[in-house]
Amino acid sequence: MTRITTPFDATSTAAEVVAGLDLSGRRAVVTGGAAGIGLETARALAGAGAQVTLAVRNPAAGRAAARDIATSTGNDDVQVRELDLADLRSVAALVDAWDGPLHVLVNNAGIMASPEAYTPDGWELQLATNHLGHFALAVGLRAALAAAEDARVVSVSSSGHGNAPVDLDDLFFDRRPYDAGTAYGQSKTANVLFAVEAHRRWADDGITVNALMPGGVWTGLQQHWDPATLEATKAQVPATDADGMGVKTPQQGAATSVLLATWPGLRGLGGRYFEDCHEAEVVDRVRDGLHGVCAYALDPVTAERLWAVSTALVSEHG
Template sequence: MWTSADIPNLAGRTALVTGASGGIGLPTALRLAERGAKVIMTARDPAKGEAALGTVRAAVPDGRVELRHLDLADLGSVRAFADAFDEPLDLLVNNAGIGMIPRRTTADGFEMQFGTNHLGHFALTGLLLPHLLATPEARVVTVSSDAHRVGRIDFDDLEFERGYRRFTAYGRSKLANLLFTLELQRLAGKRLLSLAAHPGATATDIMRPGVLTKPVGALMRLALQPPEKGAVPSLYAATAPGVTGGLYVGPGPKTLTPSADALDEALARRLWETSEELTGVRFTAITRPRSPRRHPAAPVGGGDLLPADTAAGKEPPS
């Protein structure tokens, strides 16, 4: 069975892990640093970020690790982060996430779970795409969940203003993560690898007491696997030699089959175009000519969509 001990030597490679101040993001950053990668940890909360950075530096005294501020619920923060990024990037782990919260909105007015988990990472990946494409064999790993199976993309109510339910909204954001992962691979072809990971039932802040009821939440945390184990699918997707793009890696680690909705290419393309409109971020280096059908959305930021290279498709998930 593959474990984090099987991670190859990553000396000379640079990895960026979002949400690295806790949950599975912290052990993901730690294991990558142990194997020699330069690791850029991001955090929204400065205090939690500094504490996590201290943990990694204590475990890997000779490691190349740094902390940068990033709030994925604020596209201004995402743009500022990307504008300041000035180096090649071998590995982007879209790990940060928020889940099962009462309805509220991001700084840009999007429903918080969809806005943070999907739109924030969509924008970040697009803005960092030139750095990834400049690096041979770059990978993008996006953390999804099997909760994606309860998700539905309602383009008439992406803000979930009608009938909001915490878990259903979380499932929508995780379905969006998978649709994004697979469409990115279809568009990028051989220019990078795009994979998704399902950590399994893990004791992270998403399942903290209070998300459900305090007694139920506390009992569930006792029954869940530790973050170190939950990080294994992400680490496998990020580092295992010989993997193919478009895989959905779950506990084991093993390859999982996404839901029919997640494999719907027309749905993925519509979500992609809608996400470009909502965020104002265009993947101009890889995006195919735009669909003739336009979907109303309020753009944030500027930039024209230019005709770009149409890359080969991916191998289907096994």
């Protein structure tokens, strides 16, 4: 299978990716759209004419982001819905309130390397937020996506998936010591596996599903890093080059998400993992901490098993 390439690279911005596209009449939901990459993803979609809903945990921050987007793009059709991905009741409320077709769902929100914590359902918080909440949201909105005929689901993963495969026998660290990096890694692997299986199941409904690595971007995602380490790293890492070596701006970090959400050439091509606006190379280990997708994250057997486990968990606690 030939890897997909595009005219863009690691230095491209989300606005450059949608330049010349008319998204009028298309409706998009961006989780975590109040800040960082999510905000710039939403801004680019709105700037191209889409109606955008920011699904956010903090509605006040969401409303401020919506005003910012409207001011910068001239598109005031930006809405805000409350969403706590770690609470299936919150996910169900958004799903139940949605009416009509949905053309783009960007599963962008996430947490990284958080201290050990569990939801009231007993789910490890990173897997609950990054994977299971988004899984429940996408499955709940499947009918709305199918009604759009040419819909896109974008699963924001990370090169951090290289830290760990999904341990289907111990998802919530019942049998092994908790490690924040391992927990994050398996949640990001789950994001890719979701795209693999969702596309297999939903392609016939006109729904294209892909996963991506945004690149290295300084956002609130690093809030659990040691402050001294964070500042020292920021001072040392240069701006990205065309090959994605270095740190990106949030606008550059949003480019691959927006590409997967809008680029006409990707219609019907799913179940893949992208980085720097191109499909990534399959590798045994992630290179330079940033590049390549581990084969285990694309394994269709594991993807199908994770889907079954996720369905059972969401059905039991939803």
